[in-house]
Amino acid sequence: MKINFNIEVNNQSVEAIKGETILDALNRNGIKVPTLCHMKDFTPTGACRMCVVEDEITGKLITSCSFPVAEGMKIKTHSPKVVEARKTIVELLLSNHPDDCLYCVRNRNCELQNLSDELQVRERRIIGKKNNYNIDNSGVSIIRDPDKCILCGRCVEVCEKVMGVSAIDYVNRGSQTIIGTAFNKGLNVSSCVNCGQCIMVCPTGALTEKNHFPEIREALNDPAKTVVIQYAPAISVSLAEEFGIESGKDINGIMNSALRKIGFNRVFDTSFAADLTIMEESAELINRITNNGVLPMMTSCCPAWVKYAEEFVPEFLPNISSCKSPQQMMGSVIKNYFAKTENLKAEDIYSVSIMPCTAKKFEAQREEMTTHGISDVDAVLTTRELGQFIKLYGIDISKIEPEVADSPLGTRSTAGKIFGASGGVMEAAIRTAYYKLTGKELVKFQIPEVRGFEERKETKIKIGELEIGVAVVNGLVNAKKLLTEIKEGRTDIHFIEIMACPGGCIGGGGQHIGSNEDDLKSRMKSLYDIDTNETLKVSHKNPEIIEIYDKFLGEPLGHKSHELLHTNYDKRDVLR
Amino acid sequence: MEDKTINILEQYPNSGNDSLIPILQEVQDAEGYISEKSVIKIGKHLDIPSSKIFGVATFYNQFRFQPLGKYHIQICRGTACHVLGSATVLSTLEKHLKLKAGETSRDGLFSIEVVACIGACGLAPVICVNGKFHAKVTDKSIIEIIENYRKENDESEK
């Protein structure tokens, strides 16, 4: 039962709930207090002291993010003493911070900038020695610039508590403290899985993704190259936020036309390849179940999860589906099938993808993701970068007409579209497996038990005579828990979907920075609305999927598929 | 070959986080420094990620991450030595060897360690090389001392 009482805030009475923090009580009552190290749903670390308020009874400054409310409490949230303390913290943070905001990717989307503005920092009172550390450029996805780090520790928290990876931690002590990897090695040899959740929580530009604009622009300018682009299922419902449009709004058509205006020769939808993945993956699932294969089968769409498995749980590699991810299937189909239909050589195609994800940059350059020595995908843009790219090319999205994607490789079912949400791959795969095994469609198509943001969703599904157990997890820490149960003997699960990012790819590490839980919910809702409103709900009925099997691939799991759409992974030694 | 780290870890069955520091100390005593390999082994044993172990170890001055040099130079930064100029001695030493305290030269010849008062205040500022004390060092004599060791080494290698 909730016990409520009143506390006094700025001489007014405010309702508080026993057990909550002062910060929660304030926020609920419309009072904002700046925070830096605080993250919702995490244990407070109290590292930054930005959130201090004045306890009027003792006269002390206390951290509102970690202090629980108490009866009889009297606090001031913006007394001169409090504001002065917060301002000093910001001034100290600025004293060793590089002054290169104008050159920073996070310019105008930086919490440090915002705080210094809010607190009216207008002169340089404290002059310190500027940070001078090496930038860690070694990773394929993520760049770390310790100079810009303000040691809030949020990246350390997500890496440990959400991903269970702990590639980074506080290193050294006192004024020497930095966030670093073990032995200050490059991220490339660390256990980092490239999920990019650290970027999502970093208040400054200390963590950013690796950018490939120059290569892409060069290809766009090269008349000898056919430049094609594909976009992941989550992009069309996420891009709006980059332009300040309401979250969750599906701007697929406008995005298509913007991409053409930039100069991409073909615009394809990765959701088509998601349908293709479903054809292969459901066939693989049926094959494993009926032929005593290794179970439970685990999805392979998320490259952060795949790298995690290679490093931390290689004993489960045989469980991971051999299907390439939709990005890579699309890449492979573009360079092998599309090229043929257009009379092009694979080398003449420059293939770009737009992903909500930083790990996809890593995936695209993996050796396993090549066909005859040619990369399936040449460059990856995140959702954020797509926003910047559209602006760079001077396209006013408020004034352009929606267009449809190119065909073939542009038509999708809604099963392919819901891949963007945690549980989507599972639901899409079951729809097709059900049809394959029973010859009938799943009534109503939906599997509500696997939808939503929960860390773990489990259910049993009856397919004809067969009953299979399925589980969906997001956040690699939750994957680890489930895998431990399986190691300890659980056998009632046959198929597991694992996504690294909270809520699945809609919450990916390449998405808009500064979105909140509600924005993520709108993105997810938007995907499922599309599923409700459109009629082509299953991958196996997608006419372009039927066509590509007829004309090119033959059968799911057939010879061509194996050559182009499947791969496998090995144990990976890293400093973990 | 016997593995000193593993031997130490065997003394700590079913241990948790709280054994980390004593283990690190023992490993350093046995091997002279904390190697990457040791960190990985300790991490496996205690189920702690290597970044966390490195984080904890770098918090304390006592741990080093490179093997000791052939000539291990301990320089005292205690109060008496400080008052008589050990700070300049240290910075001269670091500049001369192009090393920071806690590091080892590439050729493996020298390593520097900063220590607190070593109980020879009468000789301040004092340094100790492989157990041998050098008294009242200055930013001039320190270079001489080092170069003498280098000579000694060159000759022994002839």
Ligand code: SF4
């Ligand atoms: S869940 Fe999606 S966005 Fe996140 S790392 Fe995996 S594939 Fe990328």
Ligand code: FES
């Ligand atoms: S937000 Fe409260 S101490 Fe950092």
Ligand code: FES
């Ligand atoms: S603030 Fe330093 S890495 Fe996030």
